[in-house]
Amino acid sequence: MMTRSRFLLITLLAxxxxxxxxxxxxxxxxxxxxxxxxxxxxxxxxxxxxxLWQEATAVSIPLSAQIVARPLFPQANVKAVDARALxxxxxxxxxxxxxxxxxxxxxxxxxxxxxxxxxxFPLVEGQPFFCMGQQDGNVNIWHWKAxxxxxxxxxxxxxxxxxxxxxxxxxFADTEAGAAAPVSSYEDVNYVPAMAADNLYASPxxxxxxxxxxxxxxxxxxxxxxxxxxVQGHGEYADGKWRVVFSRDLASLxxxxxxxxxxxxxxxxxxxxxxxxxERNGQKSTSQWVSLSLGAAAxxxxxxxxxxxxxxxxxxxxxxxxxxxSSANSLEGVAFALVPMFMLVGVMALAAVGMWLFTKLPDKxx
Amino acid sequence: xxxxxxxxxxxxxxxxxxxxxxxLLVRTLTRAAIHIPKSPEIAAGYAxxxxxxxxxxxxxxxxxxxxxxxxxxxxxxxxxxxxxxxGLGGVSVxxxxxxxPAWLALLYQLLGVTAVLFICAGAVRAYGGKPIWPExxxxxxxxxxxxxxLLYQLLxxxxxxxGWSGPPPLTGVLFNLGELLVIGSVxxxxxxxxxxxxRSRSWIIWLLAAIPALLFALSFWRDPAMTGxxxxxxxxxxxxxxxxxxxxxxxxxxxxVLANWHSHxxxxxxxxxxxxAGYAPQLSSQLFCALIALWxxxxxxxxxxxxxxxxxxxxxxxxxTDYR
Numbered sequence: 001m002m003t004r005s006r007f008l009l010i011t012l013l014a015x016x017x018x019x020x021x022x023x024x025x026x027x028x029x030x031x032x033x034x035x036x037x038x039x040x041x042x043x044x045x046x047x048x049x050x051x052l053w054q055e056a057t058a059v060s061i062p063l064s065a066q067i068v069a070r071p072l073f074p075q076a077n078v079k080a081v082d083a084r085a086l087x088x089x090x091x092x093x094x095x096x097x098x099x100x101x102x103x104x105x106x107x108x109x110x111x112x113x114x115x116x117x118x119x120x121f122p123l124v125e126g127q128p129f130f131c132m133g134q135q136d137g138n139v140n141i142w143h144w145k146a147x148x149x150x151x152x153x154x155x156x157x158x159x160x161x162x163x164x165x166x167x168x169x170x171x172f173a174d175t176e177a178g179a180a181a182p183v184s185s186y187e188d189v190n191y192v193p194a195m196a197a198d199n200l201y202a203s204p205x206x207x208x209x210x211x212x213x214x215x216x217x218x219x220x221x222x223x224x225x226x227x228x229x230x231v232q233g234h235g236e237y238a239d240g241k242w243r244v245v246f247s248r249d250l251a252s253l254x255x256x257x258x259x260x261x262x263x264x265x266x267x268x269x270x271x272x273x274x275x276x277x278x279e280r281n282g283q284k285s286t287s288q289w290v291s292l293s294l295g296a297a298a299x300x301x302x303x304x305x306x307x308x309x310x311x312x313x314x315x316x317x318x319x320x321x322x323x324x325x326s327s328a329n330s331l332e333g334v335a336f337a338l339v340p341m342f343m344l345v346g347v348m349a350l351a352a353v354g355m356w357l358f359t360k361l362p363d364k365x366x
Numbered sequence: 367x368x369x370x371x372x373x374x375x376x377x378x379x380x381x382x383x384x385x386x387x388x389x390l391l392v393r394t395l396t397r398a399a400i401h402i403p404k405s406p407e408i409a410a411g412y413a414x415x416x417x418x419x420x421x422x423x424x425x426x427x428x429x430x431x432x433x434x435x436x437x438x439x440x441x442x443x444x445x446x447x448x449x450x451x452x453g454l455g456g457v458s459v460x461x462x463x464x465x466x467p468a469w470l471a472l473l474y475q476l477l478g479v480t481a482v483l484f485i486c487a488g489a490v491r492a493y494g495g496k497p498i499w500p501e502x503x504x505x506x507x508x509x510x511x512x513x514x515x516l517l518y519q520l521l522x523x524x525x526x527x528x529g530w531s532g533p534p535p536l537t538g539v540l541f542n543l544g545e546l547l548v549i550g551s552v553x554x555x556x557x558x559x560x561x562x563x564x565r566s567r568s569w570i571i572w573l574l575a576a577i578p579a580l581l582f583a584l585s586f587w588r589d590p591a592m593t594g595x596x597x598x599x600x601x602x603x604x605x606x607x608x609x610x611x612x613x614x615x616x617x618x619x620x621x622x623v624l625a626n627w628h629s630h631x632x633x634x635x636x637x638x639x640x641x642x643a644g645y646a647p648q649l650s651s652q653l654f655c656a657l658i659a660l661w662x663x664x665x666x667x668x669x670x671x672x673x674x675x676x677x678x679x680x681x682x683x684x685x686x687t688d689y690r
Contacts, residue, residue: 005376012432016424020417026427027651028461032519035468035526057526060533062541064604082533 033291034059034268036085036092043086043093046234048243053095056084061270063285076285078272081117087294092260093247094119096270103237104275105146108161113275114147115237117244120269121258123214127289130269132215140258141213141221144233144244146275149209198226209233210246214256218282228254262295374436375631378662381429382635384422385642385655391419393644394600423651426642430654431455437661447484451657453477458650468527475520481657482509482516489664504558504633505663507551508640512656514544515602515646541646545603548645549615555637556618564629575620583613602645636662 019026037056044050062080081098096117107114121140122128128137150156159165182204183195194202200211200223210233215221223229230252235244250260260266270287273279396416404412434455438448457474460466466474486509489502518541521534559565586609597603597612605612619637627634639659643652 005374008432009377009380009429012428013421013425016421016428019428020421020424025462026424026431027649028458031646031648032522033471033526034522054531055529057522057530058532059522060537062538062604080538084532 031289031291032059032061033265033293034083034085036087036292036294038262038295039086039088041088043088043091043247045091045093045232045245045247048095048234048236048245052086053084056086056095058082058084058095058097059290061287061290063270063272063287075277076272076279076283077274077277078285081270081272081287083270085292087250087260087262090249091247092250092294093245095243095245097241097243098272099240100237100242100274100276101240102274102276103146105150105237106156106161107145107147107275108156108158112161113273113278113280114145115242115275116143116145116273117242118143118271119246120215120271122267122289123256123258127267129217130288131286132218132221134217136216138214138216138256140256141215142231142233142246142248143211143213144209144235144246145211146209146235146237146242148206148211149233149235151206152209155205200226200229209235212257224254224256228256230254230257260294264294266292266294268292374433377429377433377436378635378658379631381426381433381655381658382638382642384429385426386638388419388422388426389600389642389644391415392423393419395419397600426655427649427651430651430658431458433658434654437658441488444484444488447481447488450477450481450484454481454650454654454657458654461650468523472520472523472527475516475523478516478653478657479513479520482513482660485509485657485660485664492664500554500558503554504551505660507547507554508656508663509660511544511547511551511645512647512660514540514547516653518544518646542604542606545606545645548603549607549611551640552615552619552622555633556622559622559626559630559633562626562630562633566625566627566629571621571624575617575624578620579613579617582616583610586613600644601641602647632662635659 035057039052039055044052060080060082063076063078078098078100081096083094083096085092085094087093096119098117100115102115104113104115106112119142120130120132122133123138123140124136128134128139132141133139147156183189183192186192186195189196192202195204200206203226208229208231210229210231212224212229212231213221214224231246231248233244233246235242237243248257252259258266267289268291269289271284273284279285396412396419399412434451438451438455442448454474454477457466457470457477460470461474486506489505493502518537521537522532525532525534597605603612619641623634623637636659639655639662643656643659647653647656
């Protein structure tokens with residue numbers, strides 16, 4: 001015989017099926033949140049000491065060694081980063097700070113590795129795998145490199161490390177400019193194919209110390225083209241500590257860029273490298289996803305559906321919750337705000353009918 | 367409230383089982399295969415498994431909310447705890463349709479902390495102010511671990527609301543301390559439950575419980591990479607302690623659940639709910655599961671109807687609905 005408990009269980013199970021089918025979230029997220037502070041006027045894009053940064057609360061985010069992809073690297077040096085964010089009507093900026101005993105800002109020799117830090121944003125609804133995303137779950141990565149920062153004031157080359165070296169190259173280039181000679185100074189670009197192909201690593205001059213990248217799993221990291229590099233950065237090292245500012249316009253016209261809007265909640269993750277510890281590429285410290293709120297929001301009210309092994313797990317551009325807070329790329333529009341609301345009303349009506357039936361059932365087994 | 371019987375046993379059982387299913391399917395099994403190349407058929411199979419897990423997740427969210435309200439109603443004499451639980455449920459539902467301002471987010475997290483404290487206080491009162499410490503430890507250890515996780519999430523929100531520059535001090539230490547308490551909870555549960563009457567003492571339980579622990583150890587030996595990342599991803603634990611400690615904890619928690627599944631179900635359900643909620647629970651449904659687990663642990667052990675019935679009171683027929 002149908003008891004109240006059994007009826008309740010069956011009703012809830014049916015309801016769960018319906019809600020899952022319509023992708024209506026039933027739980028809210030409450031993880032660690034970086035609350036971006038809004039400021040009037042210009043952001044301190046190249047001033048890590050600016051008092052404006054104190055208007056934003058820093059959040060300490062623990063990092064652990066990346067131990068998923070080989071070569072494994074169980075002993076990374078950077079244990080945590082402190083991150084805070086500011087935004088105005090046009091731009092957003094992040095200040096990331098971490099302790100590092102050594103300044104490593106050159107990567108000219110094969111045995112040298114540079115300090116670095118990166119921020120990662122999902123380009124799909126929910127949270128894909130936090131290490132470089134996954135299939136059908138791309139991420140946008142902003143990668144600041146200390147050697148690129150140092151190269152902003154003059155590209156580092158082998159003669160910087162070995163000043164007495166003899167150079168018999170640059171036959172067709174401006175001999176005075178050396179490595180900084182632009183591709184136009186070469187008579188034949190076949191001598192500098194990487195530079196001719198706008199490979200950022202071969203660029204005679206860095207426009208920014210931050211590389212704007214896309215990834216969709218290990219081994220898929222791809223730099224955006226030179227004209228799509230739109231993230232600026234500035235890093236300073238002092239007293240055993242790196243302070244790095246990332247900045248970009250809130251909105252980007254590029255589909256492979258994270259988008260930001262006031263009143264929204266996004267996911268982001270961090271990674272850091274200590275060059276002195278020979279950390280590079282996948283040998284790094286990473287964080288899990290944390291939330292970033294712009295405006296009044298202070299927590300992610302969206303269910304960030306977990307990534308899973310099926311290839312269709314994270315879906316692009318779908319709302320996470322009732323048209324309110326969402327991860328990056330939530331759908332826009334009145335329809336999307338109203339449809340889940342109507343669904344909820346329908347569910348509540350069903351629940352009312354269920355409650356009425358519930359009262360008609362016997363209390364327990366006979 | 368502390369000395370009432372466990373009513374609605376079947377609801378708690380289904381909550382524990384469905385939370386376990388969601389945890390194993392969505393947060394463990396499908397994630398374990400995230401970087402394994404899959405044929406379309408295998409991928410479709412994983413999609414089906416994931417979908418089942420998502421239904422389980424929705425079911426857990428609904429049932430945990432219902433049980434939270436039910437607990438508030440049952441314990442309405444302890445008005446503050448009831449109000450806290452209802453407030454938590456109400457705010458979490460509100461979060462589904464609005465973007466919460468900072469103060470509301472902080473209120474939600476404070477309600478979570480308050481609920482944990484009220485449940486612990488209720489347990490002390492249930493023992494008439496003279497708690498039996500080994501049994502109280504079975505509640506206080508997981509409660510302290512949950513508090514550490516909640517405070518780790520609450521402090522940045524508090525700092526942001528107050529306009530303090532931050533970061534909050536010692537949050538890393540707090541996080542690691544909470545993880546230590548999670549392991550401590552497992553040891554306390556096992557140690558405390560050893561003396562419970564009617565628990566199964568079959569050696570087969572030790573063998574069965576060793577299977578997941580051996581799988582974990584084998585997995586760690588074969589591929590520490592994926593084992594570590596899966597543990598973080600599925601339970602929130604960072605494995606900062608030596609891995610044999612976690613393997614031992616997994617073994618003992620399995621033994622405790624299996625040995626008490628029939629004789630002391632509330633303990634077994636509570637442990638499953640806490641495991642499924644994970645350390646520093648991210649979702650409201652996970653927090654509700656953890657609070658429900660603490661509420662189950664609040665009852666003085668042993669936790670069955672017959673063991674728990676006060677000797678000077680007649681057994682009420684409706685003490686356990688759907689018993690067995």
